[in-house]
Amino acid sequence: MADTPNVGIEDYRFGFNFPDSSVYTTGKGLSEEVVRQISRQKEEPEWMLNYRLRALEAFRRKAMPNWGADLKAINFDEIVYYARPTDKQSRSWEELPESIRETYDRIGIPEAERKFLAGVGAQYDSEVVYHNLKKELEAKGVIFSDPESAVREHPEIVRKYFGTVVPYGDNKFAALNSAVWSGGSFIYVPKGVTVDIPLQAYFRINLENFGQFERTLIIADEGSFVHYIEGCTAPVYTTDSLHSAVVEIIALPGARVRYSTIQNWSTDVYNLVTKRAVAHENATVEWVDGNIGSKRTMKYPSVYLMGEGAHGEVLSIAFAGNGQEQDTGGKMVHMASNTTSTITSKSISKASGIASYRGLLKVAPGLNNVKSRVVCDALLLNDESATNTYPYMEIESDDVSIEHEARVSRIGEDQLFYLQSRGFDEDEASGLIVNGFLDPLVKQLPMEYAVELNRLIELEMEGSVG
């Protein structure tokens, strides 16, 4: 993260945007014609268009969730559902338009590139404009592309898995995404292949009132391993924008998939995301989910443990600053015997922020030897901060071991006093304590991300005690 001068605490760190140079947009509002236009723009096959149209029907039919964060301010008619920034897919950095390159420069993508991170699928508006896949990955047979290319080039894989983990009728926002999805990532890792460097993509909203509906599909074939990193920053706008992604992961027998996100949308974005994974026999799926930005986030990464020996993990970090509502958590659905899962959630509420843990732990009937542990810790920084915990546990087998714990606390006066006695001022001391509180989760992130997260938390913590 490069230094950004002249930014106050309440200002957004990446609060800049460039004139909208999108070549094509569908305009505001959603209709069957808009969906057809999107599909036409992407030169999609008939089956994908039909899928989108069925999803649109489901979106119209589905009710808004009557629980969770307050979503009343979303006006679906004011949202632009599709915009295309540049006409052709770039393969190298130099080919990118100047304004887009400058935006990326400020987030630090070239830096990440220099650090020899794998292919960078960077998203500017809704089209993947820059895509650089490392040669050695291609040689191993790993497919890492935007989903549009995958629909064209690998229809046999996409048709087999697309929409199987998150059906279009799953919930209102999954239906919306299925109807108007654009951009995202498609990853296929062949049998036995280990991808040793994390694949990552940066997403960025850069059009006022423009909702981003990316779609990610990850298939890890038998015995393979992949770590995917999703990170996002968005410029500040005066009106609310909507981000509604769908992520589907299929971990075939013996595969391991780790998906890390640090969500740092600006504080006017509604972030309503459906993330779900299926873990087959002896497969492992891990979600590392950090939520720092956005106005409202509703996101519960889940793992369906379908085969014996499967293991699921969710590590969730939420930071709810002034005016923010982080409604996050995780879901574990045990559908097979000898499966294990853990959910660890750490949340921090500052000023008027509300951090809610909402999770589900489900054990289907007739299973043996299922173990699960759910731990939620909440830290409240100010007297108007709030936190909620809603851990749903539905247990239908007797041969289980289920544990759940939750704790709510504030920064201990004795801890503060101790650090102050060692020469830290109150801000520094509370920053240290918060970092210590998050440490078990931050350790799970790749180093660049851990550093970035620590900096973000420090930034958020400035002036929070008093």
Next chain:
Amino acid sequence: MKHDRGNSLVQTPWSLSAVRKEGERRFSELEWPGPSDEMWRRTDVSGIDFESFRPDSSAVQTDLPERGKFELESFYTGSGEKNLSGDAVSTLISHAAESRDRVEAFHYSRINNGFTLRIPSGVHIEEPMVLHFTGGDPGTHEALFGHILAEENSSARVYIILEDADGSETLRTAGFHFEVGRGSSVKAAAIQDLSLKSKHFGFHSAAIDKDGQFTFSEIDLGAALSVSAPVFSTLGEGAQVDITGLYAAAGAQHKNLRPVQRHAEPYGSSNSLYKGALLPGGRTIFQGLIRVEPGAIRTDAYLSNKNLLLEDGARADSIPSLQILNNDVRCTHGSTTGKLNPEQVFYLQSRGFSSDEAKRMLLWSFYDDALGKLPELVAESVRERLLRHPIFSAGDG
């Protein structure tokens, strides 16, 4: 009712009809709960024709010590229109007006039995008072209220038992409202041991004033369907609440327990432990909530739910929730669900106990800490009732 009325405590000449009227008003504002209501999502009451149960009630059987030190008044269908005390009227009307759903409003609109109990300031009653409601005929609805007022620096023990005839099907709605005054101590128990065909809906509440102590045992053994949504509020600094829940579900029993520990004032503490065992067919839903209001600093609250699944085919949902609206608190909750430890069963068998005996012993030990928290008289009664419950008596136990 055989006991004497003490000095008249009636301040406002209002009768129960004012409460019923408020209940009817609230009833007309609400719809019957359906699957889209979060609190009723897991308990389907759409098949119950509430209004088909004919209102009926019978006199309470009491076992009362130290008569003359307190004031007890009973109201039932046969007791005629009598006036309630002003305190009871205002409590009942406000609960009726704030009914959370139509089932609760229905309860207030049909109130046909109940009692008011006042422990005057400074009075301490050592011996427990036992009130035993045996309900009406099969097919009837008894809507029961209780208003228990412990004035400043008083103490009492109140145990309420709900039963009906074995094998009969009745609808029983009940709301016992405790008001614990400054520095007072109330120990109470509500034992629901209805027939396995009956339906039970509980709307109990407790408001605990400064330095008051309230100990409550909620025992839920009977009924085909039992929903209990008590709210325990600390309204003064230093108020303390200690709740023990004990339940069992077997056969087609369905239980939905959702206690709320609500802290409205600083320096309150609350602690709850709910334990339940299930046999195949049994279904329990525990949705406990700790809610700490913005001003209630230095709150210390704990909520714990433990479920024991004795065999496959039962289902225990556990949703221990927290809503914390200020930062100077210590709130924790925990939940565990599991089965009998096979190694322990094996150990006991190796010592000569049969498999059944071993399981029963381990089941007793599961309930032991909850039973240990009950007052002696209640614990004894609950042990006997547990032995009659299918969880101990049915199948191979």
